[in-house]
Amino acid sequence: MELSGQIFSWVYQYFDNMAFLLLAASGLILIYGMMGVINMAHGEIMMIGAYIAASAFHAGAPAPVAIVAAGVGAGLAGVVLERLVIRHFYNQLLSSLVVTWGLSLIISQAALLILGPSIMNMPTPFGSFSVGGFSFGVYRMVLFAVAVALIVAVWALFRFTAFGIAARAAMENPRMAAALGVDTKRIYTLTFAIGCALGGIAGGMFAQTATISPFFGQNYTPMAFITVVMGGSANAILGLIYAALYLAGVQTVASNVFNPYVGYVSIMASALIALLVMPAGISDFIQRRRARAMER
Amino acid sequence: MAAAAQLSLSSVKSGYGRVKVIDDVSLTVATGEIVAVIGRNGVGKTTLMKTVIGAVPALSGAITFRxxxxxxxxxxxxxxxxxxxxxxxxxxFARMTVAENLALGMRVGDAGRTNLDRVFGFFPILAKRLSQQAGSMSGGExxxxxxxxxxxxxxxxxxxDEPSEGVQPNIVQEIGRIIRRLQAEEKLTVLIVEQNLALIRAVADRCLIMDKGRVVAEIAPQELDDPETAARHLSI
Incomplete structure (x- = not known):
């Protein structure tokens, strides 16, 4: 095994870990940043996406189409959840945590009742390549590219479109937005649905790397949750990127120096330490420092 | 003015939860009329405005618009x-740009670019600050x-609602002139809550005096030239 392979392996793992966090957390942080709700059922939304993608794939749809279907299906599930439940808990962080945790239990148990404990699979496409005697899957890099593309798309949606401007107004001052004719309820429903659609796409993407079961979501919710809390809501998208850069770095180093289990635990530990220093998350911390620098 | 009523309230009561702030207000504003609502602090002027736009629900009575x-x-x-x-x-919206704030305003109308030019005609400074964050502008801006x-x-x-608050006097004068122009050129109807005597005198056609959640009297703006009357009805 050559040194070049060893070095590339670290870089590869860093991007792989980042892709995992970015994909798992993107929908969650959008909902948290825009509406002050942490959706603990986000993993179950991903599970729904994974099942839709796998079912569509086995029914003959090409994988990209299956993944888009996962996004659409999860988005529609999001509309239903928002109308029935989430709507009543905006900007109530603790209540929303408990309620959505309950939802996550209901959805995963319902999936278990309906689909049984059997598992589904999707093949991992694109094969592999080797560097310095190490073999690497191409698909992991595709995951990273898709994660980046999704984040850019969401950023552009909220930055440039009429919907995005109305959504940011509704977030900053819902009463004034309503007085300007913005239908804030509709904006919230759509934003929640977009967050769920991102979860569905992520579920469809991960369906090609992991086995799908009713408890599929549990693999992702804790990490996504930590990433979101670390990122903070001051600037959701930048927060997500900062948190993923930092946590993936810690995880990559810890799992190579020690082992993958230590890598996993190190994410929790490093998030804990970071939150002691930056209680409102990285994006809030950076915004404050910038504001202070501007004052000088 | 004999024009049709643009906005009218009849026996409107409203407030927050069980606290009634507006206690039976009836008023009418005709098309193209500028009506000032004056009164001391805490008599319910802002709540009245919020009730008219629907931010605070009316508990009883009726609000009609055209x-x-x-x-x-x-x-x-x-x-x-x-x-x-x-x-x-x-x-x-402090975290958004001037252009984005204006774009939000345009959503309700079928307005296009010419309409924005019309706004810049009234407020030329906005055209120069389109990409500035609204929160970083001065109070007058x-x-x-x-x-x-x-x-x-x-x-x-x-x-x-108190457009003169925290705004330097020359900008207050400018706002007064613009309100008059809007009335003259576009027949805009205005309901204004104000404490600034100069601005009321500059724009108002008539003044409604509020006290304890009711409209208790109506006076002509000229009557506020008497310092005693002004002192009685405005929190100065």
Whole structure:
């Protein structure tokens, strides 16, 4: 095994870990940043996406189409959840945590009742390549590219479109937005649905790397949750990127120096330490420092 | 003025939860009329404005706008019918640019670019600051943006809540002139809550005096030239 392979392996793992966090957390942080709700059922939304993608794939749809279907299906599930439940808990962080945790239990148990404990699979496409005697899957890099593309798309949606401007107004001052004719309820429903659609796409993407079961979501919710809390809501998208850069770095180093289990635990530990220093998350911390620098 | 009533309230009561702030207000504002609501602090002027736009629900009574009963409509629907609101404290979207604030205002109307040029005609400074964050502007500039944002949606009635607050005197004068121009050129109907005697005198056609949640009297603006009358009705 050559040194070049060893070095590339670290870089590869860093991007792989980042892709995992970015994909798992993107929908969650959008909902948290825009509406002050942490959706603990986000993993179950991903599970729904994974099942839709796998079912569509086995029914003959090409994988990209299956993944888009996962996004659409999860988005529609999001509309239903928002109308029935989430709507009543905006900007109530603790209540929303408990309620959505309950939802996550209901959805995963319902999936278990309906689909049984059997598992589904999707093949991992694109094969592999080797560097310095190490073999690497191409698909992991595709995951990273898709994660980046999704984040850019969401950023552009909220930055440039009429919907995005109305959504940011509704977030900053819902009463004034309503007085300007913005239908804030509709904006919230759509934003929640977009967050769920991102979860569905992520579920469809991960369906090609992991086995799908009713408890599929549990693999992702804790990490996504930590990433979101670390990122903070001051600037959701930048927060997500900062948190993923930092946590993936810690995880990559810890799992190579020690082992993958230590890598996993190190994410929790490093998030804990970071939150002691930056209680409102990285994006809030950076915004404050910038504001202070501007004052000088 | 003999013109048709643009906005009318009849026996409206409203408040927050069980605390009634507006206790039986009836008033009418005719098309193209500028009516000032004056009174000391805490008599319910701002709550009255919020009740008219639908941010605070009316507990009883009726609010009609151009003959349409809007009492049960939410703020979004009322805005789309042509009721524009410039709140106390301006409430521009501080983290968004001037252009984005104006774009939000334009949503309610079928307005296009020519309409924005019309707004820049009233407030030239906005055209020069399009990409600036609204929160970083001075109080007077934010007030111009708040009014410009509403004008961009081409409302038929605007409600102004203390537009002079925290704004330097020359800008207050300018706002007064613009309100008069809007009345003359576009027959805009205005309900204004104000404490600034000079601005009331500059724009108001008549003054309603509020006390303890009721309209207790109506006076002509000239009557406020008497210092005693002014002192009685304004918190100076």
């Amino acid at each position: 003959g349409v009963d809007v009492t049960r409509l939410d703020a979004t629907r009322r805005a789309r019918l042509g009721v524009g609101y410039v709140p106390q404290g301006r409430e521009v 934010q007030q111009q943006l708040a009014i410009g944002r509403i004008l961009a949606g081409r409302p038929d009635v605007i409600l102004l």
